[in-house]
Amino acid sequence: MKPQGEITRGTTNPNRLRRVDRWIAWWCARALAGAADPLVVDLGYGATPITAVELRARLGRVRPDVRVTGLEIDPVRVAAAQAAADPPGLTFARGGFELAGLRPVVVRAFNVLRQYDESAVPAAWTTMTGNLAPGGWLIEGTCDELGRLGSWAALPAGASTPATLTLAAKLSTLESPATFAERLPKALIHRNVPGEPVYDLLRTLDEAWRHAAPLAVFGPRQRWQDAISRLKAAGWPVLDRPARWRLGEVTLAWPAPAVSGKVQESHRG
Template sequence: MRATRPVGEITRGTTGHNRLRRSDRWIAAVFGRLLRSADRPLVVDLGYGASHTTTLELFLRLRRVRPDVEVTGIEIDPARVAAARPYERPGLSFRLGGFELPVDRPPVLVRAFNVLRQYGEAEAWRHWDLLRSRLAPDGVIVEGTCSEVGHRAAWVGLDAAGPRTLTLAARFDAFERPSDLADRLPKALIHRNVPGEPVHAFLRDFDRAWAVSAPLASYGVRQRWIAAAEALCAGWPVFRHPPLGGRSRWRLGEVTVAWDAVAPLGRAPGEGRLDNP
């Protein structure tokens, strides 16, 4: 049988220890129930880069949630796959491939970080569509970008019907105002951060809430962030209850908003909505 060429292009491969810790922590909290209830859950780490490190970290973190979860790292560069394979162990494997996800069964979760930045916006949407078509029933995708050391990050949560959430996450000493995280927006949004677009309005209002909450800075940046998130809820569908929101998530430097509120103009919002932000 003729081998199918992997879908996608080779990335720079930049990676490092704990670079994706923020998204991994969020995945475990938000999708822990999904992992625990799934039959033989398979998780894919797409485009793990020049080192196996972040895939191994994801595996170890998710094994605390579901001890028999299987994680497969997929890379389009054969040399990177060869370098990772010595680190395989029961439940952890590495495979050559791309957005077509060459695995033996549909994954319940796909993590894809820093793999779409080199594509155009339209291409990014097409790759989202391809990934969604490969999911297991009730499966999800977490796709986003982060800074070189992971101190700033943003990601979208998607299911088979489309995008559902946007999350901003940062270390508290890694920004001066929330809109500094704009340079980490996923490809579907990063070029939409201009006046008139919803995501621009969201970041503008987040900065305003941050400014209004300045008196809380005397108690620490964390308290100021929590107060800004609470203020932002007045005009935006920011999630206020676990597992997606509330003080337990805000205190970690996260804010998650419903995708429909920040979706690019000219594109139909995802079908359906998450309940009661």
């Protein structure tokens, strides 16, 4: 099976994806726990296999027998990663959006679609979600080089559009939620313009952050929690709870005109 996609730039750093990994361990916990085969794919792990190694360790706390397969289109990267392999728990193979014929319960595709044209995103999403195991999830997004700021979409098996958008940051370094605009998923980054839901979302969150400025004396965590409370009070479909907000996260229904209704908490993983 010929891999579908292009070779990524390959930039990676230890702990770069710790925020999304922590979120996957929460959101996908039920999907992993109930899977007959707890297979997870790290798509486009990059020039070194460290993110796949870390993903296996973090998800192993949820499902000790989890299996992680790192997929890369570049055969040189696949060969270099074999030194880190620990089968059956951690393996590496050549593959792209077709997932090398695997049927994982979770796919993490991070900093992959960022290099593509926006027009290529829907087909990539559909290909990946079409190869998920029943009840599985595709987590697709981007983050900065150190993992301090990021966002991601979550798509259930068989879906062509996301169910949710998550924004996450290291709060001690967050100057303004407006900076999320630089790290939105590819499907949204060019839609951060007046008239688009994501533009209104970031504007509302930024205003809430400014209104919460007096709480900064108690620390950025308290300020962020107050800002998310204000965001929710303004009518935005916030799907998680304060326990997640304290981690510097917020998960909402996908901000697109095609999405109607609220994704209920019962749909999670």
